[in-house]
Structure formats: structure tokens, C-alpha cells
Amino acid sequence: MSNSCSDEGKIVYRLYEISKQTSPKFERCTGISQSRLDLLTKLFEVDEISQTELQKEVNIDHAAVTRHLKQLEEKGMVTRRKNPADNRFMFVRLTDEGRTSISAYQDEKQRFISKVLNGFNEEERSLLLNMLTRIQDNVSNIDPND
Amino acid sequence: MSNSCSDEGKIVYRLYEISKQTSPKFERCTGISQSRLDLLTKLFEVDEISQTELQKEVNIDHAAVTRHLKQLEEKGMVTRRKNPADNRFMFVRLTDEGRTSISAYQDEKQRFISKVLNGFNEEERSLLLNMLTRIQDNVSNIDPND
DNA sequence: GGTCAATCATTGACCCGTCAACTAATATAA
DNA sequence: TTATATTAGTTGACGGGTCAATGATTGACC
Numbered sequence: 001m002s003n004s005c006s007d008e009g010k011i012v013y014r015l016y017e018i019s020k021q022t023s024p025k026f027e028r029c030t031g032i033s034q035s036r037l038d039l040l041t042k043l044f045e046v047d048e049i050s051q052t053e054l055q056k057e058v059n060i061d062h063a064a065v066t067r068h069l070k071q072l073e074e075k076g077m078v079t080r081r082k083n084p085a086d087n088r089f090m091f092v093r094l095t096d097e098g099r100t101s102i103s104a105y106q107d108e109k110q111r112f113i114s115k116v117l118n119g120f121n122e123e124e125r126s127l128l129l130n131m132l133t134r135i136q137d138n139v140s141n142i143d144p145n146d
Numbered sequence: 147m148s149n150s151c152s153d154e155g156k157i158v159y160r161l162y163e164i165s166k167q168t169s170p171k172f173e174r175c176t177g178i179s180q181s182r183l184d185l186l187t188k189l190f191e192v193d194e195i196s197q198t199e200l201q202k203e204v205n206i207d208h209a210a211v212t213r214h215l216k217q218l219e220e221k222g223m224v225t226r227r228k229n230p231a232d233n234r235f236m237f238v239r240l241t242d243e244g245r246t247s248i249s250a251y252q253d254e255k256q257r258f259i260s261k262v263l264n265g266f267n268e269e270e271r272s273l274l275l276n277m278l279t280r281i282q283d284n285v286s287n288i289d290p291n292d
Numbered sequence: 293g294g295t296c297a298a299t300c301a302t303t304g305a306c307c308c309g310t311c312a313a314c315t316a317a318t319a320t321a322a
Numbered sequence: 323t324t325a326t327a328t329t330a331g332t333t334g335a336c337g338g339g340t341c342a343a344t345g346a347t348t349g350a351c352c
Contacts, residue, residue: 007271012168012259014278016180019165020205021285022158024310028290034162035338052300059166064339066302088300088347113158118284124277125153131266131274132160138264139167144174170340181308198330210309212332234317234330 015135022116030108035060037109039068040094040102043078048093050083077101161281168262176254181206183255185214186240186248189224194239196229223247 027033032040035058042057043049055065069092072078077098083089094102117125173179178186181204188203189195201211215238218224223244229235240248263271 007268007275008259008263009256011271011275011278012262013184014275014282015161015164015168017205018161018278018282018285020309021282022161025285025288025290029288033338038159038162050300059163060338061340062301063303063341067338070302086300086348090301110155112288113154115288116158116281116284117154119280120277122153125157127273128277129153129157129160131270131277132157132164134265135262136160136164136167138262139164139171142171142175142258142261144171166339179308196330206308207310208331209311209333213308216332232318232330236331 026109026112029112030105032105035064036068036072037102037105039065040072040077040098040105043092043094044099044102048091050089050091052089054092072098172255172258175258176251178251181210182214182218183248183251185211186218186223186244186251189238189240190245190248194237196235196237198235200238218244 023034030037038058039054039060042054051065051069052062055062058065060068069078069080073080076095078092078094080090080092083091120128169180176183184204185200185206188200197211197215198208201208204211206214215224215226219226222241224238224240226236226238229237266274
């Protein structure tokens with residue numbers, strides 16, 4: 001139990017370190033941030049989608065989504081239009097240009113991912129994914145008012 | 147191999163999700179950010195230390211360390227003084243008040259960590275820690291110019 | 293039909309991080 | 323000893339995130 005306790009802190013700390021070290025490298029390797037590519041990938045999978053619906057698929061809040069999309073619009077990667085049937089909704093879709101440039105990012109991302117998991121065989125990957133999923137469940141069940 | 151490839155992306159994405167979901171909850175549960183508590187914990191373990199030496203122990207850059215410490219100084223958690231023997235160095239140390247308030251944070255942190263790893267037995271923890279360490283190694287070996 | 297509530301998007305204030313430029317102090321070496 | 327390099331710390335510009343307040347639009351209900 002004493003070992004288990006001392007490992008506990010290390011695991012959570014390691015997760016924290018990994019994320020802090022991975023984010024900047026991901027961005028340098030692929031040329032885009034994880035969040036933004038995540039956003040674009042969701043857009044890639046659909047034709048047109050409302051911002052809130054998009055937001056629910058992604059780990060960032062409304063405000064950040066709005067700002068990302070405004071910047072992406074300026075860059076000509078996406079277009080936005082109001083839902084004619086309900087003007088509260090903003091529909092977003094990739095431009096053709098945006099759609100083609102994503103695949104380059106995706107390729108870089110795939111190369112990056114392979115490096116991160118270098119040396120892990122199939123069994124280990126599945127084990128790891130399973131554990132991470134359990135951790136994610138635990139985290140989502142944590143209630144700050146406790 | 148196809149399974150392995152599809153899992154690859156999920157693992158890295160899960161790591162990304164976990165960190166994004168954990169950080170805000172950690173802060174709400176413990177009342178302090180992971181980075182700041184990390185900084186304070188290092189300070190707790192020593193008597194007096196220079197800022198660069200402190201920075202090397204932590205995953206944040208010089209600028210952020212400076213800003214953290216200035217804020218902590220305003221709150222009365224730390225004191226700073228120049229090294230009389232070399233005025234380039236800024237020595238930092240916890241105040242008595244800072245030293246006592248850390249232990250409360252540490253307790254909350256420990257409770258938080260236990261929740262995150264709920265349901266993991268000792269063997270799993272050690273396996274997981276091992277895998278995460280390998281991933282961290284892989285990440286640190288990634289060269290953006292490649 | 294008009295008021296009230298709910299929903300989507302936007303904005304502002306703030307926190308935290310990086311990078312790059314800068315200042316100040318010290319070390320080095322011609 | 324004086325010019326140059328190095329080192330520690332600070333600051334400004336910026337990117338990106340959250341939360342809370344606001345505005346606009348629509349739905350629901352008396």
C-alpha cells in the first residue's frame with residue numbers, strides 16, 4: 001500500500017508533465033495546435049454543423065470555439081452563416097481550401113502519434129487505452145463540491 | 147496492425163482529454179493550480195533556492211516562474227532577496243505562513259489523486275507508471291526538425 | 293399577443309503559458 | 323582594464339483557455 005500511495009502521485013504528475021511537454025511539440029511538428037486541429041477534424045467529418053453542436057464534441061468552451069472559428073474564417077478555412085430557420089444558430093463548414101489543407105495536418109499528426117507510441121506493441125496499446133479510459137471516467141466523476 | 151493504428155490516435159487523444167479535464171477540476175478541488183502547487187512544493191522541500199534553479203525543477207519557463215513568484219510574494223507566501231554574493235541571482239523562500247498553508251493544499255491534492263486512480267490496484271499502477279514514463283521518453287526524443 | 297424563460301453566440305476580464313527583447317550583473321580574455 | 327560574452331531576471335506581445343455578463347432570437351404560456 002505504501003508503494004501504491006507513492007506511485008499515485010507520480011502517475012498523476014506524469015500525466016501532467018506529458019501533456020505539458022506534448023502540446024508545444026505537437027504544435028511545432030504539425031504546424032497547428034491540438035485544439036484547433038481537433039476542431040477542424042470534427043468539421044471535416046460533417047458537412048455543416050452549428051457551433052454549439054461542434055463545441056460539445058470538443059474539449060473547449062463556447063468562448064474559445066467562437067474565437068477559433070473567427071480566426072479560421074479570416075484565414076479562409078471555414079465559412080459561417082446563420083441558420084435561416086433559427087437565427088440563433090451559426091452554421092459552420094469547411095471551405096474547399098480548408099478541407100484540402102487539413103489532410104496535410106492529419107499526416108503530420110499521424111507521424112507525431114507514431115513517435116509518441118514508439119515501442120508499444122498492440123497488447124500494450126490496448127491495455128494503456130483501457131487504463132486511460134478508466135482514469136478519464138474517474139476524473140469525470142469527481143465532484144468539486146465534496 | 148490496423149487495430150494498433152486506430153488505437154494510436156485514441157491514446158494520444160485520451161491523454162490530451164484527460165489533461166484538459168483534470169486541470170480545471172484539480173484547481174477547483176484543491177483551490178490552487180497544478181503548476182503553482184508544483185512550484186510551492188519544490189520550495190517546501192528546500193530552504194532557499196534561486197529562481198533559475200527552481201525553474202529547472204518545474205515544467206514552466208522563466209517568465210512564468212517570475213510572474214508566479216511575484217504574485218506569491220504579494221500574497222505573503224514567499225519572500226525574495228538578491229544573492230548578496232551575486233546580484234544576478236534572486237533567492238526565494240517560503241514564509242512561515244506559506245509553509246503552513248501548503249500542507250492544506252497537499253492534503254486536498256492527495257484526496258484528488260486518490261479519486262483519479264480509484265479502482266487501480268498496485269500492479270496496475272506500477273504498469274501504468276511504467277508506460278507513461280516510456281511515453282514521456284518518446285516525447286522528449288521527438289525532434290521538431292524532422 | 294405580450295411577457296417571461298431558454299438558448300446560441302459574442303464579448304470582456306482574467307489566468308496562465310510561450311517567445312523574444314531587454315536590463316543588470318558578472319565572468320572572461322585580449 | 324576594457325571590450326565582449328554569459329547569465330539571471332523582467333517585461334511586452336501574443337496565443338489560448340475559463341467564467342460571467344450581455345445581446346439577440348426564439349419558445350412557451352397566461
